[in-house]
Amino acid sequence: MISNHPIHKQYSPYITLQKEEWASLSPGSVQPLSAKEIEALQGINENISLDEVSSVYLPLSRLINLYTTASQDLHSVTNLFLHKKTNKVPYVIGMAGSVAVGKSTTARLIQALLSRWPNHPKVELITTDGFLHPNRVLEERGIMNRKGFPESYDTAKLINFLADLKSGKEEVSAPVYSHLVYDIVEGEKQTVTQPDIVIVEGINVLQVANDGREIPEVFVSDFFDFSIYVDALEEDIFNWYIERFKTLRNTAFQNPQSYFKRYAGLSDEEATAIATKIWKDINEVNLYNNILPTKHRADLILRKGKHHSVEHIHLRKI
Incomplete structure (x- = not known):
């Protein structure tokens, strides 16, 4: 039986399910990923089990599969009614959440x-990091x-990208961001060609204003067919951030090309202190002011x- 506990004391627009209830909604679905494939997909200091994928992410892919099929059918029927040619328009999923939440x-x-489902094998993933202004612009603006x-x-560039995507344009390109050098890679593009589904992942995708001045007429989320918010207690996210920083200190930061190479020789105590300061001064402020307020704009919260x-x-609830 599906429980229906509200997130708030007031009426909630969400149906809340325990993991076991959720897993039971996709009976007979075969787990298509091996343990080795899952290990390659998971982030730093994350340990996603086969059971977790089967009980949480496989049913979610099934739900999105159903939504995508229904959306494609509706698009075709609408074009038929309007006597228009049916262009292939991708189903766009927004993925939001804090830094370090996974x-x-x-x-x-x-x-x-999703790429394993037979009716939409072409699934692209775009991160909004590529739509950050280059460091030189950020430095110029202080x-x-x-x-x-x-x-x-560069929210205007991101909106233009999504508008082209949703207009059925055959080929659309996005800028590429390097976490190693902590900047946009000049001249490099990620090109998507007639995808069935596009996942747009980033901390900013559900925000309704981009600069604190005036509310734009079009939001990034206006182009989403479905949106997901990955949630956790702030204390847990903070701990994950600290552990990730320490791991990066011993791995990526050791690379001479790394923007953060100055942190490579830190002790555990020094790394904890610096990561805590970065979290408190930047990530925590951004979380509470700009990210967490968008949580209840999502269609699904994990x-x-x-x-x-x-x-x-x-x-x-629909």
């Missing part, structure tokens, strides 16, 4: 699972320390426990 892993898992905040993105395992699923 949304990138979630996006990669969903992409891998907002390098606000990277990831709404004003650090609520994680302290070990990165999803414990509750909140699905918006």
Whole structure:
């Protein structure tokens, strides 16, 4: 039986399901990913089990499969009514959540699972990091320390990209961001050609204003057919961020080309202190001011426990 506990004391627009209830909604679905494939998809310090993929992400891929099929049918019927040629328009999924919450892993898992469904094998993943302003622009504007905040993105470019995608344009390109050099890669593009589904992942995708000045007429989320918010307690996200920073100190930061190579020789105590300061001064502020307020704009919320395992699923009532 599906429980219907509200997130707030007031009426909730969501149906809330325990993980076990959610898993039971996709009986007979065969797990298409191997343990090795799952390991390759998961992020730093995450340990996603086969059972987690089968009980949470496989049913989610099934739900999106159903939504996508219905959307494609509706698009075809509408064009038939309007006597228009049916152009292929992708189903677009927005994926939001805090830094270090694991949304990138979630996006990669969903992409891998959706690509196995026979009626829409071509699934593309775009991250909004590519739509950040280049570092030189952020430095010119004096907002390098606000990277990831709404004003650090070229929102107009992201909206134009999504508009081209949703207009059925045959080929659409997005800029590429390098986490190693912490900047846009000049001259490099990610091109998508007539995809069936596009997942757009980023902390900013559900925000309704981009610079604090005036509310734009068009939002990024206007182009989404379905949206997901990856959620967890702030204390848990903070701990994941600290552990990720320490792991990166011993791996990616050791690369001489890394923007953060200055942190490579830190002790555990120094790494914890610096990561805590970055979190408190930047990521925590961004979370509470710009990211967390968008949570209830999502169609589905994945609520994680302290070990990165999803414990509750909140699905918006239709």
